[in-house]
Amino acid sequence: MKLFTERGFNGCSVQDITEAAVVPKGSFYNHFKSKEALAAEIVTEYGKGSTDRSILNNPEVPALTRLKRHFAALNEYFSRCNDGCLVGKFMAEVSDETPLIREMLLSVLNVWGEQISAAIAEGQEQGTIRTDLKADDLAAFLIDSYEGAILRTRVEKSPKALKYFVKVVFSSIIV
Template sequence: MARGSTKEQIIVAAVETLHQKGFNGTSVQDITEAAQVPKGSFYNHFDSKETLAVEALERYWQKVLNGLSTLGDEKTPAVVRLNRYFQHLNDVARQAGYRTGCMIGNMSAEMPDQSRAVRERLAVLLAAWSRAIESCVREAQADGTVRRDMEARTIAMFLLNSWEGAMMRAKVDKDAVALTAFVDVAFGALVT
């Protein structure tokens, strides 16, 4: 089986390495070793580790988008889709042994003051993620299954922000307790 292009190998290795070790815990050498390419190859494709981090976030975002498709299944009631979506995220965390968390959340905690480019990309991704959740919340409000006394945008931001916090706690505790509490409390408080 042929390996992908050198640039592709570097991006794939960067997603994995940055997700596991964080930006500051990852060197260019770590990435090139994981990609099995010479270190000099890195600079043929990327100006800096920061530039690669932005591309790695984009690649990780594609995985997030795949999961978000759950929210668009209009045959299923919106509140059920929301619950299934967060259960899916919790399952992904469990399968990873609560080691890696969410790369977007991890980099949001680590990078905002270190890299404007990474911070701006994170802001765009988090806003898009919130909008996808907001759309489903709006449907659930319209069918009366989610409370209507708060804006859908506010609820969506709360859900995403709270899940990211629960994910960080799950990484520390190495168990599902925080993630389960998030689902129980969030849906207990929002569902009518």
């Protein structure tokens, strides 16, 4: 995963991967049909929890607070991680030639979106989150905006975009 996070999908060869793992190329192909199959597997594992999303599902915490804590935890993680987000990197590289990766990315984004949407819907019921927009639409906007902020942090070599995201989202977008 480290090589893909540092270099992206297209920046890694099977040779690079096997050298980093200190395994023969033949061993790689015994476990994975292709580099794309490995990348899809990594996306699946990454989506299970590069950061803790359990806060989004905690009914004992008000929904708006859960969302704030979730994005604060993400900001903490990505402020320390100079290589950005593996999902975002792969999204920038996905093409018609990598359908397996595209499917896994969609799956990860859908699960994350469902979790955020559920918290937003609860917040709407609690009266702390605006109701003029659908929870699913707000969730999609948050994810798309956040992934864009992560990309910008890579360009600027600064977490400013992540801080702006939180400031704007929680002062005017969802409240």
